[in-house]
Amino acid sequence: MASATVQSEHLRGLNAEQRAAVLHTEGPLLILAGAGTGKTKTIVHRIAHLISGCGVDPAKIVAVTFTNRAADEMRERVRSYIGDQARRITLSTFHSLGVRILREHGTRLGLPKRFAVYSTPDQLAALKTAAGEISIDDNAFDLKRVLARISDWKTRRVSPEQARQQVMTTRATGTRADAYEVLAADVYPRYDETLRASGAVDFDDLLLLPVQLLETDEEARRALWKRWHYVLIDEYQDTNAVQLELARHLAGSRRNLCVVGDDDQSIYAFRGADVGNILEFERHFPGARVIRLEQNYRSTKRILGAANAVIAGNTARHSKRLRTDNGIGAPIDYIEHEDDVTEADAVAQEIMLRRMAHRLKWGQFAVLYRTNTQARVLEEAFRQRNVPYRVIGGQSFFERKEVADALAYLRAAVNPEDEIALRRIINYPARGIGRTTVLKIADIARETGRSFASVLRDPPKDIGAAAVRAISEFLQMIDEARGQLEEAEAQASRGRPGEGPTPIAQWASAYFDRIGLEDAVRSDPRNAKSAIARVDNLRDLTGSIIRYERRVWDARFDITREDDEPWNPPTLAGALALLALNDFEEEDDKREDEASVALMTLHSAKGLEFSDVFIVGLEEGILPHNRSLEDAGAVDALAEERRLLYVGITRARHRLTLSRCRTRRRAGGREERLPSRYLAEIPQDLLNVKSAAAQLEPEQSAALRQNFFAQMKAMLGDAGE
DNA sequence: CCAGGGGTCCTTTTT
């Protein structure tokens, strides 16, 4: 348990008054915390002090993060300070908070109680439907790009009407009318209508709709005012316009808003994050205090020197220069490899050697890259060399085809009107309802103004008898499943589940069997190599429903829960919302983390630290990425790419290794590559330029490994691990 | 009208 005065080593650079401010200022507070200055620690100290020192009821505190990973980590750290009380703090991502607000008050916006949350594949399908309705040929346009445009508007709080205005003005002033702008503006309102007709919201809506609700609904505002008195927001530099408004509403007139962030680590402009939110915090929240943390406790002098040199290339920042009392540390290795395969292999090999030489755990290493596709080569190399690894992030679980299909079946059972779900599964597995039939039904629905589902229930005469029968069997199966779901949910609400499968999960797995999903996955020739993994994904899905049901009941019986806190029994809709947000207890636990090398994008690495970090693929076209060179606003994009490298470098505590390739396999052929422009910005005296080691044959490296291991054992007496 | 096979394209970053 924490004492009233939290002793905080990492705050020693502050004077007493500043320290007091960090711990318990009333009113707005901005903590500008550079990389490695103990940002999360500061938040945790503040929370602990509010509770133990100031006697604030933990239930009145809400801390908001961007990722579930960050929320989990913070929860864990708060718990280690103040114990079980930590559970009563609301610790949530922005998006989960959005779900929560819409659950409670969404019906007043006309949302169904059991609204669905659409992720990318469903969003695209909805967009395609919407585009079809206004006779747009979706082959002529890249729908992903259109969706990105709509999403951009939503994150900037631009309504369909305003988007239309904007586009028209742009055309009137004679600037080049981008066909995509026009199309996006045209389809935007239809897209929203398509979502609503399916009882669904998208990711952006999870932020936008709560803000709209809070602006118009006094009761929702009052509920928020009563619920939370102290608000903390992590990684504030990554908030967008909508999140700023949400922050305003959360803070309310108490304005007990503490935000923590670092403008140099703003790397999400592409999804609407506005670094202006942190740069102009004092203007948005007059009277705000600003505290700077510039003492880095993480990295060696050399690593920090490289980071400072790289970020100095950006203008328009809160000026700061991180310092550290840490040692000078090892030189930063820089290696040029022949191609991506040798690079990956060299990384795997080097990690093996260093682990032995410095007695490190696998979990102390991380390999960072710009794009998820770079992971594949690394995975191959790591597998070949038997280096345990875990890939963090990547294609999200629910974007995998088999998972998306299964989720659509689940959603169709929850909501019979979910057109997007129905169209996805109506002929998968193939049951004789082809494209022509589906298009005909969609056409009739559009012409008569009825819903897709209702036309489906009453198919037009000109559809073949076989298709009609198939449709009716399909609908009957879904209806039956829905009936059984009601029973399963009733049972799930009755009492805490015992050992084994939980009621809703059990229902889902029977449903999947009935459909023959696993068989369909296995028999699809395209899945020849991936069938096992894909079937595993399906089983993971029921596994996470089990975890969800247990979690809901655990919360019900949590001894720290107050009697008046609302509690709802588990429902499939609830499970689906958490799934869409990737918010369910992860399988991989701490032990696994320690026993494997982490592979992830530079984006995913933000907020983490590792003893020994490799950043690979430092080439023009990768970092900075080609796409950020193309756009007109390339200066901003290049600044963001530079920040990305800054984030990567500052993840390292003791050692940093940079590398690039001279050639790279790409789309079949080979491509010449040039070194990243940012490499030239690192002072040469910090770098140890190494030539790539000649590639070892597998037998040679096995021998080397054996030999090395034997030597280490002899040297250390007993190095058994 | 439907299912399955073969060819072709591209491949940022994430909740």
Add this chain to the structure above:
DNA sequence: GGACCCCTGG
């Protein structure tokens, strides 16, 4: 390594 489209055969 895919995702997606088009074409052909049934």
